Structure formats: C-alpha cells, structure tokens
Amino acid sequence: MTIAAVRTHRLSAPLHTPFVTALRRTTTVDTLVVELVDSDGRSGFGEAPQVWQVTGASIAGAEACVRELLGPALAGRDADDLQARCAEVRRAVAGNESAKAAVDVALHDLAARRLGVPLVRLLGGTALRVPTDVTLAAGDAVDLAAAAKQRRAEGFTVLKLKVGTDARGDLDRVRAVRAAVGPDVRIRLDANQGWTPREAVRVIRGIEDAGLDVELVEQPVHRRDLDGLAWVSDRVDLPILADESVFDLRDLVEVIRRRAADMVNVKLAKSGGLHTARTLLDLATAHGMGTIVGSMMESQVGVGAAASLVAAYGTSAVSDLDAAWWLAWSPVTGGIRYDGSTVLLPDAPGLGIANVSEVKVQRHG
Numbered sequence: 001m002t003i004a005a006v007r008t009h010r011l012s013a014p015l016h017t018p019f020v021t022a023l024r025r026t027t028t029v030d031t032l033v034v035e036l037v038d039s040d041g042r043s044g045f046g047e048a049p050q051v052w053q054v055t056g057a058s059i060a061g062a063e064a065c066v067r068e069l070l071g072p073a074l075a076g077r078d079a080d081d082l083q084a085r086c087a088e089v090r091r092a093v094a095g096n097e098s099a100k101a102a103v104d105v106a107l108h109d110l111a112a113r114r115l116g117v118p119l120v121r122l123l124g125g126t127a128l129r130v131p132t133d134v135t136l137a138a139g140d141a142v143d144l145a146a147a148a149k150q151r152r153a154e155g156f157t158v159l160k161l162k163v164g165t166d167a168r169g170d171l172d173r174v175r176a177v178r179a180a181v182g183p184d185v186r187i188r189l190d191a192n193q194g195w196t197p198r199e200a201v202r203v204i205r206g207i208e209d210a211g212l213d214v215e216l217v218e219q220p221v222h223r224r225d226l227d228g229l230a231w232v233s234d235r236v237d238l239p240i241l242a243d244e245s246v247f248d249l250r251d252l253v254e255v256i257r258r259r260a261a262d263m264v265n266v267k268l269a270k271s272g273g274l275h276t277a278r279t280l281l282d283l284a285t286a287h288g289m290g291t292i293v294g295s296m297m298e299s300q301v302g303v304g305a306a307a308s309l310v311a312a313y314g315t316s317a318v319s320d321l322d323a324a325w326w327l328a329w330s331p332v333t334g335g336i337r338y339d340g341s342t343v344l345l346p347d348a349p350g351l352g353i354a355n356v357s358e359v360k361v362q363r364h365g
C-alpha cells in the first residue's frame, strides 16, 4: 500500500474559556491537520499545533515543511513500512518537531486504519479510557477558586493551576484553591518558566510549609536554565516536572545528567512523534524519573494520539490531556470525547477521525 496524497488543513476553533498561562493568553486553537491518503483511499490524520511561545511552530511553517519536504519524501512510498517511514520523517529536516509529529501520527493512524484497529491497539494496548487533569487558567485567587469549584462539580479530580505570573501572589492562589475544593482533589502547579530560581524556592517552600498538599510543580524556571532547575529541585521536597526544558532525547539526557528534575512531561509536538515520545518515556523510567504525557492547545487529533500513547504505555502520574476539552466545538468529526476527568478513545480504526470531507474547516484568510 503506497501513500498517494498528502493534504493539509488549517483549522481555527474557539475555546469556551480563555486559556491563560505565564507565557500567553489565547481564545482559539490554531492548528494544522495533516492528512495522508493511501492508494486505497484511506486517510490518516495528524496535527501540528501553532504555539509561538513554546515550540515556535506556526501553521504556515508546519504547512511549508509538510508540503515542501515531508510530503514529497513520502509520496509513492510503502505506507506499511511504518518504522522506516517514521525514521525518514525524523531525518528529513532539522527542528520542525510539530510538523514531524503531525506526519508521524498520520502514518500511525493510517497503519491502524488499514489493520482495522484503534491506534492504541497498534501501539500495543487495549484501554479506551484514560484519566486526565484539567487546567485552571492563570488568574487571581478569587477567580481560580471559583473555577476550581466549577471543575470539581464537572467531575475533574486533578486540577492543574497555571501560576508563575506573579510570584508574590502564587501562595495565596494555591491556598484559595485548596480551601475551595477541600482535601479530596489533587492539585498540581505549572509555572510555565515564570519564576526565577529564588522565587521558585520561596513559593514552593511556602506551599510545603502551609501543608497545601500539592502533587508536583511543573517548569518553575526558564527552559534553558537547567542549572537553575537543578538548584530548585535540590532545595524543595515537591517533585519538579520538566516540560519546556525537554523536547527531545538529548534534552532529557541533559536533565538526567544534572539531576535537574524528578519528572518529565512528554508531548508529541515537542518530541516529533510517537516513536521519540515512547523512547522519552522509557528513558525517564529507566532513570527513576516520573512521567506524564501532555499536549499543546490542540484538537481531538493530537490529543487522541497522546491519549492513545498513554493508554498503551502508561505514565507514573495522571496525564495532561484536557486541551480538546477547552474547545467550544470540535473542529473534526469523530475522535476522542470527554466524560468528566476521563478521555474516551473511540472504539474505531486509528484515531476514529472521520474523513476530510466531514472535517469542519474554518479556513484562515
């Protein structure tokens, strides 16, 4: 079976609630969906989300990478040789992890569809339900407490608070959320690089001393400041989770070498696809690090692939797969759904995304 066509679809879908972090504020998911069509007319989908502030990837850049390099390299090639095709994608271009991830996932989706099995089965698992946390957008303590109560009422049991916008107020924010939801909800923090190392230690020790029962703290300091990350990790008890500091295997090796973090957040749009993501999970586990899988703000295509990875491989803590939950409506037909804090994988071939004619595309100018 050969790859007959490579198509790209620019999607922009509104969020029901603005998504605010220490790095950015957004009210839409803007993303490129890549569609690979085989010689039998089956389609496989993958996604390259546009996140200027984290990956630097844009829709235009990902589309150029797919149209000018990755697509022509795949056209006419044997789609059944999945590992070889994915290896070619990884070697074809420097950087461009999001575009590579989109094509890598589309190749996997297509392979699973040809076998007639869900993507999780192709990856070696069977689970169709995956627990997720839900993010609370950065805001003041009163807004965060209200949002936390609402999410609790909607069935979420693991809350991820976006902090790092103002170190002096962060302890009060966590205190307000803990008071609002009581002791039975898990609380984790993501500072998105927003603190200096000294601020991070001060805030985290304050949280520990106040007994606020926080599970972990994600990316407290700048992604390139691995010495600072290690300095923080040395001085606090709470587990430190590296996110923006770890894109690929070399990044993780460096974090391990410096003992800079206790855990890693693996994302397809950072790692360049399922193959490297699996290796990152294995490498972290082999070195005694904890793991979660997350996503950028992306649609049911990318989150479905990340959830399938978790369903097959597992992570040491609850993963971070709520991105598509934020969408006011789904820009694709089919794929994952949410039931409270559970991601439901479709019992359908591949990612269960309908073919492109049913994709609701809202084209950019």
Ligand SMILES: [Mg+2]
Residues within 6 Å of the ligand: 190, 192, 218, 219, 243, 244, 265
């Ligand atoms: Mg993060």
